[in-house]
Amino acid sequence: MRDDAWFEELFRTHASAVYRYFVRRAARDDAEDLAADVLAVAWRRRDDVPAGAELPWLYRTAGFVLANHRRKGRPVPVGDVPESMDDDDPATYALADERVREALAALSPRDRRILLLNAWEGLGGDGLAAVLGVTRGGADAALSRARSRLREVWAEAPGS
Numbered sequence: 001m002r003d004d005a006w007f008e009e010l011f012r013t014h015a016s017a018v019y020r021y022f023v024r025r026a027a028r029d030d031a032e033d034l035a036a037d038v039l040a041v042a043w044r045r046r047d048d049v050p051a052g053a054e055l056p057w058l059y060r061t062a063g064f065v066l067a068n069h070r071r072k073g074r075p076v077p078v079g080d081v082p083e084s085m086d087d088d089d090p091a092t093y094a095l096a097d098e099r100v101r102e103a104l105a106a107l108s109p110r111d112r113r114i115l116l117l118n119a120w121e122g123l124g125g126d127g128l129a130a131v132l133g134v135t136r137g138g139a140d141a142a143l144s145r146a147r148s149r150l151r152e153v154w155a156e157a158p159g160s
Helices: 004-023 028-044 054-071 090-105 109-119 125-132 136-156
Strands: none
Touching: 004 028, 004 054, 028 054, 054 125, 090 109, 090 136, 109 125, 109 136, 125 136
């Protein structure tokens, strides 16, 4: 039965992963509210959450919540400036980060989503399939194709 104890376990086990999902994709100030929205949906639709695949279901729901949030067109504030300086040359990191952003931007939104779910959220196989709403074979093939397209874009980029 999906009762308060079930939800408490779901929250304890997966709330931080859902929060991290949003921290990497939205303004840090919004991440907590967006994660709370996903968990509220999980409570309302608790009978729809598949046993054993709770986290992929939460990530799929998070994707919808994030899309709705972005449609609102709220500006994303600039992140906090660190108080201490890193001794490494920030220009090196900026160039590398910019190359990665440009390569990802050159991909389709679906390829980008698949790669980020795999790299940032650690999803593969069945978990990725559940988030994408496809079979395991379909998810494996989609990930393989997205990686291949990323390699192509990376190889064609200036400075490669």
